[in-house]
Amino acid sequence: MRYGRAVRQFSCPRCSSALAVDSLTCGACGLEVGLHPPTRTVRAAPEQGIDVDGTWWFRCANRRWDCSWLTAGDSGSGQCFSCRLTRTRPSADDTLALEKLATASASKRRLLVQLAELGLPVTPWYERPGGLGFDLLSSRTNGSRVVIGHANGIVTIDLAETLDAHREQLRVSLGEPYRTMLGHFRHEVGHYYQWVLVEQTGWIDECRELFGDERASYADAIARHYRTGAPRGWTEGYISEYATMHPWEDFAECWAHYLHMTDTLTTAAAAAMRLGDEVVPRATYGDATMADVLTDWRPVSTFLDSANRAMGKSDLYPFAIVEQVARKLDFVHRVVQASRVEQVLVTSSS
Numbered sequence: 416m417r418y419g420r421a422v423r424q425f426s427c428p429r430c431s432s433a434l435a436v437d438s439l440t441c442g443a444c445g446l447e448v449g450l451h452p453p454t455r456t457v458r459a460a461p462e463q464g465i466d467v468d469g470t471w472w473f474r475c476a477n478r479r480w481d482c483s484w485l486t487a488g489d490s491g492s493g494q495c496f497s498c499r500l501t502r503t504r505p506s507a508d509d510t511l512a513l514e515k516l517a518t519a520s521a522s523k524r525r526l527l528v529q530l531a532e533l534g535l536p537v538t539p540w541y542e543r544p545g546g547l548g549f550d551l552l553s554s555r556t557n558g559s560r561v562v563i564g565h566a567n568g569i570v571t572i573d574l575a576e577t578l579d580a581h582r583e584q585l586r587v588s589l590g591e592p593y594r595t596m597l598g599h600f601r602h603e604v605g606h607y608y609q610w611v612l613v614e615q616t617g618w619i620d621e622c623r624e625l626f627g628d629e630r631a632s633y634a635d636a637i638a639r640h641y642r643t644g645a646p647r648g649w650t651e652g653y654i655s656e657y658a659t660m661h662p663w664e665d666f667a668e669c670w671a672h673y674l675h676m677t678d679t680l681t682t683a684a685a686a687a688m689r690l691g692d693e694v695v696p697r698a699t700y701g702d703a704t705m706a707d708v709l710t711d712w713r714p715v716s717t718f719l720d721s722a723n724r725a726m727g728k729s730d731l732y733p734f735a736i737v738e739q740v741a742r743k744l745d746f747v748h749r750v751v752q753a754s755r756v757e758q759v760l761v762t763s764s765s
């Protein structure tokens with residue numbers, strides 16, 4: 416097992432049919448399956464558990480809420496690594512919110528698989544103050560406002576945004592070209608990693624040169640952004656209007672886009688996609704440069720935009736990467752490369 420390795424050959428351990436990362440059963444042979452987080456491979460998931468390299472693994476306690484991950488027998492709570500990262504969830508009798516939690520949790524698991532592929536460190540909130548955790552609450556049933564954001568390691572997500580009509584209404588009213596639950600997770604975890612990997616390390620000086628000084632008043636920035644909107648000519652330096660609001664948001668937006676691109680390229684590579692003779696997406700860009708990523712990303716995203724248009728949908732990737740944005744993405748890429756650890760997606764006690 417090596418960090419920085421992308422594993423996307425998810426297949427049925429019995430019949431070898433291709434499976435999605437989040438599969439609960441094999442569509443071809445009906446085998447019940449689950450993801451073994453340390454190896455990021457799909458295994459058989461019988462009720463009584465399964466021996467993987469001498470350790471017993473069991474279905475996550477939230478499998479009835481479609482959690483596909485396995486958890487080690489000695490982990491205590493019966494919950495998988497992903498579910499344990501959820502610090503706050505809707506109450507047990509709030510069925511509507513729990514359904515939304517199941518939908519959002521699938522995006523969280525996809526995020527965590529990618530963080531492991533990239534070798535990004537994940538220290539859980541319950542192991543250290545300031546560790547990564549998630550408060551997943553619904554503003555629809557909570558009766559109170561749930562503000563999506565990050566503070567001291569805890570990412571808060573409004574589960575109401577799993578409702579397509581609600582999320583789309585927000586997207587249109589905010590003038591955004593793209594708004595998804597996975598995108599929220601990627602953006603918010605970007606705040607976490609800027610705090611952990613950049614603000615507390617020697618990366619901060621170069622970060623301030625590229626993105627601006629993050630010590631600028633955030634309250635003033637919000638007020639200005641919602642009063643006057645993005646500055647004229649913002650497309651020359653930013654990936655999105657939201658990125659113009661504050662240096663923190665610029666970094667988180669670039670971080671999210673870095674995850675969008677690398678996940679999509681890895682997905683293309685796993686399917687052995689190639690465009691003509693030249694463009695062959697790689698399984699991992701861990702040892703490549705950001706220029707390499709962008710060289711592959713441009714034709715791949717152009718193709719996927721066209722594929723969406725062929726179905727009468729809007730572009731898959733409705734963004735333009737200008738030179739200044741490419742420099743910011745290059746910074747993100749170098750921080751990720753320099754921060755790699757082996758990430759096994761299990762608690763340190765299990």
Ligand SMILES: [Zn+2]
Pocket residue numbers: 427428429430431432441442443444445446
């Ligand atoms: Zn099968």
Ligand SMILES: [Zn+2]
Pocket residue numbers: 475476477478482483484494495496497498499
């Ligand atoms: Zn789980």
